[in-house]
Amino acid sequence: MATSSEPMCVDERKTSNVTIKEGDQAILKKGKTVRIFQIRKNRDIWLDKIKFSLDGAVGHYYGSTFVVKNGHMHKVQKTFKEAEVLGPEKGTDNRDLHDLDSNQKLSREDIEKMKKEGAKGQEIIEQLIENSTTFKGKTEYAQEKWVKKKKQKHVAEFTVLKPNTRLMCQMYHEKSPAKILNIRMDTLAQILTYGNVHAFTNVAVVDTCSGLVVGAVLERLGGYGKVFHFHPGERPVRPIVDNLNFPQEFLDNLYNFPFCEINSLKSEEGKSDDVIDNSHGDSVPSEGDSLSDTTVKQCTDSNTETNTGGESTESQDKDNTDPVARKRKAEMSTREANKILYSKRLSEAKELLLKRNIDCLIIASKFNPTPLVTTLIEYVAPSRPIVVYSQYKEAVMDAYAYLREIGCLVNYRVSETWLREYQILPMRTHPEIQMSAGGGYLLTATTIVKEQK
Known part of the structure; x- marks a missing residue:
């Protein structure tokens, strides 16, 4: 029975990941x-000037396409394509055509009336084609471009995709690139x-670009x-990691390390393996000490005070009857x-870092990377790559000059990422008109064993 149930559990796990x-x-x-939303029932959202709920998407596979009707999502088996509404009549030249409002006989009121009567987007586009005085005179490419523009406006079709870093990078780069330090997909x-990131490696990351x-x-x-x-700070700010729906086994391998605790690594390294008995009884830890001993001691003392004495027993009885006190006690615990x-x-994390077995160091921060590299590089194993990203050339060149003086790296390289997208269509292959000016600067190098003086 156990053997036959194992494949079923695996199939259920795979299905839950794709639904x-x-x-x-x-x-x-x-x-x-491209926008990201949390799937919640009985909740309306706005996207592309359309208000609807996401209830209809629950239970379907990622990658499915839905159409919005009366504020609800309905799965479509076949998506609407531009070539389906193109007629046989096509022009040869667009020079004699003029973009005028009088070219379209349908008014906005007529289109809104058709939408209220439940007309589909394809039907609306067909009516727009019939009532256009210049559509038949356009070339084939101009007709397809015109239909594509009308489809974006009148056809409410959405594709639900599973979040990944490529889509998140694309979304942030178009909506708010400053939050990810203008990192493009090719730069990422x-x-x-360059960092040689693959399975079974230990990676140290300095990330202030929303995770x-x-x-x-x-x-x-x-x-x-x-x-x-x-x-920086006590808690990391990484909304992108929270939106990627990682399973718990992924997050168990993620360790948070504040900047203020970096200096404590050297003090931890100088300690002996013997347990140091703190006989002073101070409850405030020093800057280099770990918080675990103090926190455990405070919790033990509070539990001892609660469980001893008649007054504590009476307070426990009151806490059991008072819901507010019971809720406060649960929050404190x-x-x-x-x-x-x-x-x-x-x-x-400190124990793992002190082994000096980091396989890669990646820095993508809004702060000056030079002190970060010089501080963390000693925990990277020899013959391992480091990658420093910055949207400013001066910060990368400063780190490059300083690291050359130290002499603990080889194979230095400073590069500027550049990308240009191309439209690949029959007889219409050309570079995109609009493109990003720059994708930031990268400093890459390889660690070596530093000679002891």
């Missing part, structure tokens, strides 16, 4: 418009390639390998448990 479930983060794409691919690089590294590792995220877990994970 849309409530609570998942999903990407809705219409043309070049070069960062992973884009951390999410890309986790996706590339596939749950095999460890990621150390160095971040959850907070204390999170503190203990945080300090435990931080101690594990």
